[in-house]
Amino acid sequence: MAQVKDLSTITPSLDTHRLPRHVAIIMDGNGRWAQQRGLLRNKGHAAGVEAARIVIRLARKLDISYLTLFAFSEENWQRPALEIKAIMGLLRRFLARELREMQENQIAFQAIGNLKQLPAAVQRDLAQTTAATAAGAKMVLTLALSYGGRSEIVQAVQALGKEIQAGRLQPGEVDAALFSRYLYTAGMPDPDLLIRTSGEYRLSNFLLWQSAYTELYLTETLWPDFREEEFLKALHAYQQRDRRFGLTQEQIEALNASNSRH
Ligand code: IPE
Ligand code: IPE
Numbered sequence: 001m002a003q004v005k006d007l008s009t010i011t012p013s014l015d016t017h018r019l020p021r022h023v024a025i026i027m028d029g030n031g032r033w034a035q036q037r038g039l040l041r042n043k044g045h046a047a048g049v050e051a052a053r054i055v056i057r058l059a060r061k062l063d064i065s066y067l068t069l070f071a072f073s074e075e076n077w078q079r080p081a082l083e084i085k086a087i088m089g090l091l092r093r094f095l096a097r098e099l100r101e102m103q104e105n106q107i108a109f110q111a112i113g114n115l116k117q118l119p120a121a122v123q124r125d126l127a128q129t130t131a132a133t134a135a136g137a138k139m140v141l142t143l144a145l146s147y148g149g150r151s152e153i154v155q156a157v158q159a160l161g162k163e164i165q166a167g168r169l170q171p172g173e174v175d176a177a178l179f180s181r182y183l184y185t186a187g188m189p190d191p192d193l194l195i196r197t198s199g200e201y202r203l204s205n206f207l208l209w210q211s212a213y214t215e216l217y218l219t220e221t222l223w224p225d226f227r228e229e230e231f232l233k234a235l236h237a238y239q240q241r242d243r244r245f246g247l248t249q250e251q252i253e254a255l256n257a258s259n260s261r262h
């Protein structure tokens with residue numbers, strides 16, 4: 001893997017103590033990137049894998065605790081069979097190629113989504129990579145695969161319904177915190193920053209529940225061109241935001257002051 005440049009030279013204005021804990025990314029624009037170069041869409045996906053490797057490496061270097069990448073949506077099953085096959089092949093190669101580096105860098109890998117829809121070989125590779133990196137304590141790398149936010153919520157409702165039916169839970173006991181534990185992202189903090197590339201202004205069914213108070217960063221850059229500098233730009237933009245969670249700015253400042261006293 002290529003080495004990350006000396007961060008002090010590329011992060012002069014970044015406050016490394018105020019980085020997002022969880023960054024989620026909708027990696028979009030591979031097809032257009034290829035098209036612009038007269039290449040097949042699959043070449044765009046291959047270039048997209050390289051961008052993902054660079055972003056993963058930098059996220060780890062910056063000590064970001066959770067990185068969640070949207071790699072394949074439930075809706076993407078409607079793409080041409082050959083494109084799906086190429087994406088699955090790239091995914092398997094990515095897993096094989098990154099395993100050692102993930103282990104060395106204490107990255108715990110996991111996949112979320114309707115994984116049973118994936119080809120058996122992919123499911124096996126995902127399970128093996130998850131098990132082989134389970135000890136990673138520095139960063140959780142989550143790939144959203146065959147993922148859809150609405151389906152995630154629906155399966156949570158079904159699971160909760162079963163608990164209620166079995167008498168293990170009262171309907172009135174269900175609150176937002178409990179509900180979150182039935183999502184694929186159980187135990188993870190909500191994303192602080194959600195990045196979408198390629199100039200689209202939509203969520204495309206990604207982390208619908210979890211993004212309730214997430215800061216959004218939308219860029220025209222196509223995913224294969226999203227490299228270190230672009231990522232740092234997004235993190236810098238995040239640090240310019242005032243997150244209020246429905247409170248007034250004065251309340252937030254008072255809270256921050258009291259937190260820094262303790
Ligand atoms: C994102 O790039 C990758 C996947 C959805 C798998 P696209 O393939 O959607 O690229 P565009 O949006 O067609 O350019
Ligand atoms: C979202 O991109 C899914 C991924 C990046 C994996 P799409 O290209 O599928 O989204 P739409 O179709 O433009 O909304």
Ligand code: MG
Nearest residue numbers: 028029030031
């Ligand atoms: Mg797209």
